[in-house]
Amino acid sequence: MVHHPSPSLVHAPDVSAADLRRRLSITDHDLLLVRLYGSVIVHRLDEFVRHFYAWLELQPEFSHFFSDGERLSRVQRQQTEHWHDFFSGTLDDEYVARRRRIGDTHARIGLSLAAYLASVDVSLTILLDRMYDGRLEKQAYIDCQRAVTKMIHADTIVIVDAYTRMTQRTLTEQTRALMEMSTPVTQLWDSILVLPVVGIVDTPRANDIMTSSLRRIAETRAKVFIIDVSGVSVIDTAVANHILKVTHATRLMGCQSVLSGVSPIIARTMVELGIDVGSIETSATLRDALERAFRTIGVMVVPVPGTPTR
Amino acid sequence: MIPVTAAFAHLEGALVATVLGDMDPEGWNGLRRSLLDEVQHRGVRALVVDLSAVRVMDPDDFEHLRRTLKMAAVLGAPAVLTGVSAPLAAALASLGANLEGVVGEATVERALDAARRASS
Incomplete structure (x- = not known):
């Protein structure tokens, strides 16, 4: 007899775009604001990458995950694509599926959730603070900040969900293997x-x-x-x-x-x-x-x- | 009229009774009567009961069968089971059926050998 740890987590349906809109009350107007803010910064994403990696280099995981330069530049390229995707302001199921793959990758390479969540926080600061050039109306800027934050939270929900499922799956497999190994007739x-x-x-x-x-x-x-x-x-x-x-x-x-x-x-x-x-x-x-x-x-x-x- | 519950094959003083499938208590009762009749009238000296076709049995049915086998032994035909599947054995043991004195063998040949050895 094999005991699956909390099957509800494994069998719950994947998060959908509609779920995210409902949970975070993301409206079409929010998506419009994300696109608007994107128009301010998206042509300067190389700046984001520079800021982000300045921070990342100080993290204990950095040397472990980015020991070779080729991998680093590949990840940086993916990250630029990621933000282009983000600031296009579309929240549909394909977008969610792309985000879920990021969560799977993180879980597979063994990056901790703590490191991921810290990077989310840093990204928010860089995008909304350091890269902002002051060209928007004050109220518009505040609304944009709110909309971008919501979208980032949507990303986080999907990635954490994917991450949890992946670890859960690993745990289930390990439990099964252990049970089988424990009765070697x-x-x-x-x-x-x-x-x-x-x-x-x-x-x-x-x-x-x-x-x-x-x-x-x-x-x-x-x-x-x-x-x-x-x-x-x-x-x-x-x-x-x-x-x-x-x-x-x-x-x-x-x-x-x-x-x-x-x-x-x-x-x-x-x-x-x-x-x-x-x-x-x-x-x-x-x-x-x-x-x-x-x-x-x-x-x-x-x-x-x-x-x-x- | 006794319902048909098992197929009988006689082999040089031994009887192989193949139970035809899952049965209700009435069926096991019928099996006891026809089995003991056969043992008594045909001079059976060793008995094999093949349960390959039986998937489920509750402890009461098994107790009935166990007593039947004991009675056959009293009539001079020591009995050995065969064809007990792993799920059936696990179910009977887990449900607390009394398995005392009941012997099984993996194949009909082995069961015949064991029953003949017990009778000599």
């Missing part, structure tokens, strides 16, 4: 399977042990299934009962289960908890269990004559 010999149980066994994991071991038994038609609990320090009633159920289920499928690596503490717990130990075969070490398994399937392991033992 391995074929040790023809008809012998072994499952080393390490760490904490909780209910989802116990269920996972049940399903993956039975599946493997069906696939391999194994006759002996060794559950090695050497790596388990404590066992509680629920887990012990679950192991008992696994051994019963395997017997129905023609496979005998052996619990190996039972430490004195676990043995004591099992007896004191009143678990029906008589119905499980147990052994102290994996070696003993393996020896018994070989006997069950009628295999004898003998030393090759003439081989030095040490």
